[in-house]
Amino acid sequence: MSVSPLVVVHRDAQVLAASVAARLVTRLVDAQAAHGTAHVVLTGGTVGTAVLAALAQSPARDAVSWPHVHVWWGDERYLPAGDPDRNETQARQVLLDSLPLPSDNVHPMAASDDPAGSDVDAAAERYADELARVARAEGTGRDAVPAFDVLLLGVGPDAHIASLFPEMAGVYETDRTVVGVHGSPKPPPQRVSLTLPAINRAQEVWLVAAGEEKATAIGLALSGAGPVQAPAGAVSGQRATVWLLDRPAATRVPPALIRVSSP
Template identity: 65%
Template sequence: MTLPPQLVVHRDKELMAEAAAARLITRIVDVQAARGTASVVLTGGRNGNALLAAIAASPARDAVDWSRLDLWWGDERFLPEGDPERNVVQAREALLDRVPLDPERVHAMPASDGQAGDDVEAAAEQYAADLAKAAGPEDHAGVPSFDVLLLGMGPDTHVASLFPEHPGVRETGRTVVGVHGSPKPPPTRVSLTLPAIRAAHEVWVLAAGEDKADAVALALSGPGEVQAPASGAYGTNRTLWLLDRAAASAIPADLYPPA
């Protein structure tokens, strides 16, 4: 049975980013203390990058053993290596270049000028193979059981690069897909699928701003993942929706009673 999501609402987007950063640092430290290594799936966009910047600014970041952290991505813009619009480039600027990561543990999605060339389907297969190779015998979804998987959500309820009514959101067999004709530029992307997302122990959905309010309310009302992909994003142990007050402002009272 899928557990209902837990909602955490902060005063504003700045406080949300700082609190999410503190929460993520704590989670990584706890997992590393218990198991030695930890794995996190990063998200791009304004909220994902704000969280990374908040980690970079936090004195507590040094509590993390960055050399024992695996980083993956939920989606990527299929652009050339080093393009400033790529999520991995923005993540490096916000945090990754400031901490002592093991480069072998930073699993960026393929670029359009990489080994797979400009074939986005081949790039998706390549990333799926990387995930499968990293999966252990206890992992049954063809991907590692990520400790935390971060997702931003768009005003149309998309998460990763899974858009309402698009083929990728209907995918049940593959763990990674090439995305064509994205309604948000650039049109070609690589994305984890919902089955891969659901392999994570914890899924955290980040949303801030009034422009996300209707989408948050819709996704939490359970319309179905094809119409609202964010409603199909959940973890095996816990699902957190980390919001600011503006993004939470349209949630029905029966789902989130006002204080």
């Protein structure tokens, strides 16, 4: 099912981060009211981390029943545990370690020094197994991923999302939910990433981006470019696909697509 994207433009990156944090609280509370638990998929990068930092500072965060939230990642740099460049490390530092999250509800991708892993492809297989295990336990295993309530994605200046880069093998994947990435054009070269089939199983997908350097990629993705050229353009949530941008990042978005713009 294709969902027409909603484009929301905010004044600047700081307002964007605060707004996404507030929106995330509301979405998690609504999910918990509907079915008791909530599944969120985090993203890294400057904006993704800023959103988590804004959430950490928000009094509204206490409206969420954190013991009933499952935390996942859309991608990860295949680096040793605790490396400052890992998305998990950054998320724990700015938010997760301050929340009453059960350890079993936090699902990081394997680190490169994990004694149970051997390489990046094995790490991808293990994460796919973990997704399937939780999905089966919750009775949502038809597509081998849990019922993600909201999945956050950053957008690169080349229109990549997660660690799915234009013209690389990951964008062609149609069966697996997680892949190992080799030779990433952005360091480090090895990564683990959800695939488009897994991403597009989320109820809502939010693409969050700030900065003029992202504008061309966003315009390309919203113009109907295919996944090989612009992976961001192939994202579609089951219920909603929301682009959350600041003004510089939105300069190439056709005005007719912008539904909301803050003053």
